[in-house]
Amino acid sequence: MWFLSARWRPLVSQLVLREIKSRYKQSILGYAWVILNPFFQMLVMTFVFSLVIRVSSLGVPYAIFLYVALLPWNLFANSLTHSTNSLVSNAQLIKKIYFPRELFVIATIAAKVVDFTLASSILVLFMLYFRVHVNLNLLWVFPIFGIQLLFTYGLALVLAALNLLYRDIQYLLNLVILLWMYLTPVLYPMEMVPDQYRFIFRLNPMAVLINAYREVIINGGVPKLSSLLIAFGTSILTVLFGTWFFKKLERIFADVV
Amino acid sequence: MSSKPIITFTQVGKLFYRQEQRTMKELLPALFRGKKGGAWFWALKNLTFSIQPGESVGIIGKNGAGKSTLLKLIAGVTSPTEGKVFVQGKISPLIELGAGFHPELTGRENIYLNAAILGMNRHEIDAFLPAIIDFAELSEFIDSPVKHYSSGMYLRLAFAVAIHVKAEILLIDEILAVGDEAFQLKCLKKLTQLKQQGVTIIFVSHNMQSVLDFCERVIYLQEGRVVIDSTSHAAITHYTKDVTRS
Numbered sequence: 323m324w325f326l327s328a329r330w331r332p333l334v335s336q337l338v339l340r341e342i343k344s345r346y347k348q349s350i351l352g353y354a355w356v357i358l359n360p361f362f363q364m365l366v367m368t369f370v371f372s373l374v375i376r377v378s379s380l381g382v383p384y385a386i387f388l389y390v391a392l393l394p395w396n397l398f399a400n401s402l403t404h405s406t407n408s409l410v411s412n413a414q415l416i417k418k419i420y421f422p423r424e425l426f427v428i429a430t431i432a433a434k435v436v437d438f439t440l441a442s443s444i445l446v447l448f449m450l451y452f453r454v455h456v457n458l459n460l461l462w463v464f465p466i467f468g469i470q471l472l473f474t475y476g477l478a479l480v481l482a483a484l485n486l487l488y489r490d491i492q493y494l495l496n497l498v499i500l501l502w503m504y505l506t507p508v509l510y511p512m513e514m515v516p517d518q519y520r521f522i523f524r525l526n527p528m529a530v531l532i533n534a535y536r537e538v539i540i541n542g543g544v545p546k547l548s549s550l551l552i553a554f555g556t557s558i559l560t561v562l563f564g565t566w567f568f569k570k571l572e573r574i575f576a577d578v579v
Numbered sequence: 580m581s582s583k584p585i586i587t588f589t590q591v592g593k594l595f596y597r598q599e600q601r602t603m604k605e606l607l608p609a610l611f612r613g614k615k616g617g618a619w620f621w622a623l624k625n626l627t628f629s630i631q632p633g634e635s636v637g638i639i640g641k642n643g644a645g646k647s648t649l650l651k652l653i654a655g656v657t658s659p660t661e662g663k664v665f666v667q668g669k670i671s672p673l674i675e676l677g678a679g680f681h682p683e684l685t686g687r688e689n690i691y692l693n694a695a696i697l698g699m700n701r702h703e704i705d706a707f708l709p710a711i712i713d714f715a716e717l718s719e720f721i722d723s724p725v726k727h728y729s730s731g732m733y734l735r736l737a738f739a740v741a742i743h744v745k746a747e748i749l750l751i752d753e754i755l756a757v758g759d760e761a762f763q764l765k766c767l768k769k770l771t772q773l774k775q776q777g778v779t780i781i782f783v784s785h786n787m788q789s790v791l792d793f794c795e796r797v798i799y800l801q802e803g804r805v806v807i808d809s810t811s812h813a814a815i816t817h818y819t820k821d822v823t824r825s
Contacts, residue, residue: 329698336695339688340681347683347724414678419670419696420655576656577595 330425337429342436356437360396361444364389367509377510382540383452389445390539391508391532394467397438398474398528399499405430405478406485406492413579423572424565427478431471455542462538462545469554470531476560479568486571486579506532527553583667584629585748585779586653591626591662593648593803594619622648623803626662632747635770635780637790637811639818640800646783649800650750653781668747668779671697673737680733682726686717689725690740697744707743714769715739716762731759742769748779767793787815 326334346352364385371377372384379387408426409416416423449456485491506528507515515523523529530553534545597617623645630636638646651657652664654672679693690711694704712721715735725733741749749770770793774780784790790797790811797814799806801821807814 332700333695333698336692340684340692343688344681344683415696417651417656418654418672418678421696421698573658576651 326428330421333421334425334429334432337425338432338436341429341433353440356440357444360392360441364392367392371509378514380511380536380540382454386445386448386452386454387511387536387540388509389448390535393438393441393445394470394532394535395503395506395508395528396441397434398470399503400437401431401434401474402478402481402499403492403495404434406481406495409482409486409575410489410579416579417576423575424479424568427475427482431475431478435471454540456539457542459538459542459544463535466531466534466538466545466550469550469557472557472561473527473553476557476562476564479564483568483571486575502528505529508532524549527556582632585632585666585668586630587665588626588628589663591623591652591659591664592621593623593652593657594660595622621803623652626805628798628805628808630779632779633774633777634796635774635782635794637794637797638781638783638800639785639787639790639797639814644800645803646800647752650752650781650783653748654750666748669698669745670748670750671741671744671746672750673741673752679737680725683724685723686721686725686728686736689736693737693740694744697741697746699744711739711743714742731762735762738766742773746778748781749773750781752783787819791815
């Protein structure tokens with residue numbers, strides 16, 4: 323949260339804590355659900371895509387092949403759905419007190435990053451168990467992750483603001499995210515996509531990022547830099563547009579909520 | 580008073596759109612029948628006044644007179660359609676029951692959350708925590724989730740946090756109505772103390788007695804316009820006359 327001015331840091335950390343502490347309060351397994359959820363998702367998908375439909379998985383167990391993509395994808399999808407609701411669910415606060423409204427979005431995404439980090443522990447265990455070799459190229463995950471966060475934040479700003487005006491956005495988003503996942507190589511490798519359709523994936527920053535994660539974690543290679551650079555550029559533009567759009571609508575939030 | 584005003588409204592107007600159809604199902608037939616989707620109305624019109632630091636000003640008027648909109652403009656959560664609002668200094672609104680709280684979190688956790696929302700940092704909250712818990716009279720229940728609290732306990736917690744924020748302007752919106760009499764008295768005493776320390780207090784209430792007790796000046800609003808801005812006694816007399824006449 324280095325980019326936040328010191329003034330807002332205590333507030334954002336309290337909002338993140340609220341999100342994390344409150345979520346699984348009245349449940350026995352509590353926060354363990356953050357790990358269990360993607361784990362069971364992975365088990366079922368592995369059954370379907372490696373035993374029923376045989377999808378090639380770059381020479382590693384399908385479970386690992388999938389997890390490397392599924393975890394960042396879940397982070398992306400969860401961040402978007404929760405951010406979209408973040409302004410609406412804080413309507414009472416928005417009407418009462420002023421602080422930059424994007425703090426709600428930032429706090430929501432930060433809480434999802436915490437979830438993601440915990441869920442990733444299973445992936446690390448899997449990789450140790452199956453002895454997947456990694457090398458220094460693994461460090462590429464940090465810039466890739468950074469680009470993903472930028473892209474997510476930019477989109478989340480637009481969606482959160484729009485959802486305050488029209489609640490259709492949150493329902494539409496569920497559908498879009500489902501379709502988007504199939505148009506991103508999460509369940510299957512990029513290599514299975516026929517050449518004439520590859521362009522769809524080049525236009526999709528999430529596809530570029532997911533491929534990059536696989537390349538650096540599973541293959542130990544260097545991600546395709548030109549694609550990554552385009553994804554980075556797209557993400558910066560998304561953040562700029564999102565901020566402009568959000569700030570433009572921010573003045574009427576309290577009136578329409 | 581010769582000091583610079585802490586709040587200044589100059590020719591302030593706020594236009595609202597009353598949307599009648601919010602979904603397609605409602606909107607489409609309305610379009611066919613040539614009905615407009617809603618109507619514009621002035622929630623506030625032509626408001627000009629200024630408030631000096633340390634003043635306690637009551638805002639009175641019927642429901643829909645524009646009292647809450649006025650508070651929103653002072654709090655800076657909404658901007659005026661016309662005119663200028665100038666506010667200088669840190670504001671602490673008394674946050675409505677539930678708004679700054681999460682039912683699943685404990686009283687203690689909620690103090691941290693609420694105080695952070697009001698702009699305190701962790702050190703300040705740590706320092707004020709005992710005083711807040713003490714004022715709220717909640718030491719027994721401070722570590723249980725606030726969903727088990729009564730509405731009176733909620734109010735005490737919210738009030739206790741809000742008055743411990745080092746704010747120059749305190750906005751109080753009808754919230755005192757919830758607590759029992761003993762706590763109301765305690766709050767009024769605390770507010771009087773803050774007043775003496777130079778805190779500016781904007782007090783919105785339907786309870787004329789507490790407005791009279793607490794504020795030396797009252798602004799009476801009717802349909803978004805100032806009817807009278809005067810001493811509390813004069814304004815309240817005017818208001819009571821209007822209410823009894825209708």
